[in-house]
Amino acid sequence: MDIEQQVAQAKLVCEKRGARFTALREQVFTLLAKHNSAVGAYDLLSELQVIDSSAKPATIYRALDFLNQQGFVHKIESINAFVMCDHFSECNHPVQLLICDDCGYVEEIQSENLDLAIRSMADASGFKIKHQVVEAHGYCAKCQSDKN
Amino acid sequence: MDIEQQVAQAKLVCEKRGARFTALREQVFTLLAKHNSAVGAYDLLSELQVIDSSAKPATIYRALDFLNQQGFVHKIESINAFVMCDHFSECNHPVQLLICDDCGYVEEIQSENLDLAIRSMADASGFKIKHQVVEAHGYCAKCQSDKN
DNA sequence: TAAAAAATGATATAATTTATCTTCACGGTT
DNA sequence: AACCGTGAAGATAAATTATATCATTTTTTA
Ligand SMILES: [Zn+2]
Ligand SMILES: [Zn+2]
Ligand SMILES: [Zn+2]
Ligand SMILES: [Zn+2]
Numbered sequence: 001m002d003i004e005q006q007v008a009q010a011k012l013v014c015e016k017r018g019a020r021f022t023a024l025r026e027q028v029f030t031l032l033a034k035h036n037s038a039v040g041a042y043d044l045l046s047e048l049q050v051i052d053s054s055a056k057p058a059t060i061y062r063a064l065d066f067l068n069q070q071g072f073v074h075k076i077e078s079i080n081a082f083v084m085c086d087h088f089s090e091c092n093h094p095v096q097l098l099i100c101d102d103c104g105y106v107e108e109i110q111s112e113n114l115d116l117a118i119r120s121m122a123d124a125s126g127f128k129i130k131h132q133v134v135e136a137h138g139y140c141a142k143c144q145s146d147k148n
Numbered sequence: 149m150d151i152e153q154q155v156a157q158a159k160l161v162c163e164k165r166g167a168r169f170t171a172l173r174e175q176v177f178t179l180l181a182k183h184n185s186a187v188g189a190y191d192l193l194s195e196l197q198v199i200d201s202s203a204k205p206a207t208i209y210r211a212l213d214f215l216n217q218q219g220f221v222h223k224i225e226s227i228n229a230f231v232m233c234d235h236f237s238e239c240n241h242p243v244q245l246l247i248c249d250d251c252g253y254v255e256e257i258q259s260e261n262l263d264l265a266i267r268s269m270a271d272a273s274g275f276k277i278k279h280q281v282v283e284a285h286g287y288c289a290k291c292q293s294d295k296n
Numbered sequence: 297t298a299a300a301a302a303a304t305g306a307t308a309t310a311a312t313t314t315a316t317c318t319t320c321a322c323g324g325t326t
Numbered sequence: 327a328a329c330c331g332t333g334a335a336g337a338t339a340a341a342t343t344a345t346a347t348c349a350t351t352t353t354t355t356a
Contacts, residue, residue: 020353022303041343056306061344066303077226078281080343096266098275107273114265118244118284121257126289127246133226133283136266141274168322170334189312204337209313214334228312 003033009089010072019070027051028063032073037104038081076106078135083108094118094132100140107140151181157237158220167218175199176211180221185252186229224254226283231256242266242280248288255288 001009010029014021021029031047032039045060052059064082067073072088074095075081086108087093094115098107114134122129149157158177162169169177179195180187193208200207212230215221220236222243223229234256235241242263246255262282270277 020303022352024304054305057344058306058346059304062304077283096269098270098273098277100275101278107275109269109273111265111269114262114269117259117262117265118282121244121259121262122246122284122286125246125255125257126292127248127255127284127286128292129246129284129286130249131285133281133285134266135225135281136270136275136277137279137281138270138275138277144274144276168334170321172335202336205313206315206337207335210335 003030006033006084010070013072013089014070017070019066024052024059025063025066028060029067029072032067032082033084035084036106038076038079038083038099038106040081044082074108076135077133078137094134096132096134098136098138098140100143101137102139102143105140105142151178154181154232158218161220161237162218165218167214172200172207173211173214176208177215177220180215180230181232183232184254186224186227186231186247186254188229192230222256224283225281226285242282244280244282246284246286246288248291249285250287250291253288253290 007026007030010026011021013019027048028044031044041057041060041064044064045055045057048055048060064073064075068075068082070088071091071093072085073082074085074097076083076097076099079099083097083106085095087110093110096109096111096114098109100106115132118132118134119129155174155178158174159169161167175196176192179192189205189208189212192212193203193205196203196208212221212223216223216230218236219239219241220233221230222233222245224231224245224247227247231245231254233243235258241258244257244259244262246257248254263280266280266282267277
């Protein structure tokens with residue numbers, strides 16, 4: 001899916017939900033979509049300031065907060081960075097990421113077994129899960145072969 | 149296991165490894181052991197300053213870094229806090245946590261299935277995992293029953 | 297159109313973490 | 327015991343990440 005399609009899809013989803021996909025939010029969405037890896041809020045801010053020189057930290061954090069709430073982007077807690085969601089039309093899915101510590105590439109996976117394994121452990125303790133953070137760090141296939 | 153036993157165990161492990169369980173590190177270890185929940189670095193710093201008024205942020209972060217490297221404590225990435233490991237003698241285990249967003253209680257679980265599920269997904273992508281972050285947020289059994 | 301709600305702008309500040317350089321303490325060696 | 331190298335801790339500063347607050351503008355609703 002190219003960026004224009006992603007934008008169109010996001011607009012559609014927002015319309016359905018009565019959420020406002022404003023120009024600013026679209027700009028941040030697009031900037032993030034141009035990366036295929038994790039990006040820090042301040043890196044994104046620098047990019048945004050090229051378009052909108054008045055942008056401040058709060059500007060980017062507010063936009064990211066909205067995009068995150070809508071499920072369009074995910075925050076990667078272990079590296080304080082953000083990444084586009086692979087499949088944001090399927091709302092509220094558990095977020096499971098493979099993060100390359102060498103090149104920064106992020107792969108979003110979907111393992112029902114993984115989700116079930118967590119939930120079954122939680123059930124056993126009477127714990128009710130609201131949100132999961134699953135972030136595996138290591139090296140992607142490309143970076144491993146590069147080392148040869 | 150009470151705190152003194154934990155300290156004794158940590159000393160033993162360090163001795164085996166040739167790592168230095170210094171007075172400062174023991175103090176921070178003990179402070180953390182007194183909590184059964186997640187604690188922020190600055191909260192811990194405040195507690196340390198009662199004993200050692202010259203303690204600074206770097207003091208606590210260095211101690212935590214050491215304790216983390218030794219596997220005695222875990223950093224909770226999603227809330228910037230630290231927690232004692234349940235079973236630090238079994239070194240290098242994958243860290244899997246249930247975190248109560250109400251009372252801050254942290255339960256460390258050990259699910260082989262969970263670990264396998266992540267690894268099998270990684271294998272399928274040729275991704276080599278070095279470190280996992282698994283943090284499930286929600287409400288513990290106690291906090292759920294308190295709401296009745 | 298008027299009022300209410302939501303988003304953005306502007307400014308400041310808080311919270312978290314790391315860097316750097318110096319000094320000190322410990323272990324092994326001569 | 328004196329010397330030396332390494333790692334730990336002290337001191338200071340700064341970088342990075344994130345939020346609070348209040349004014350202004352835009353959008354929605356009535
Ligand atoms: Zn996703
Ligand atoms: Zn890579
Ligand atoms: Zn553990
Ligand atoms: Zn609780």
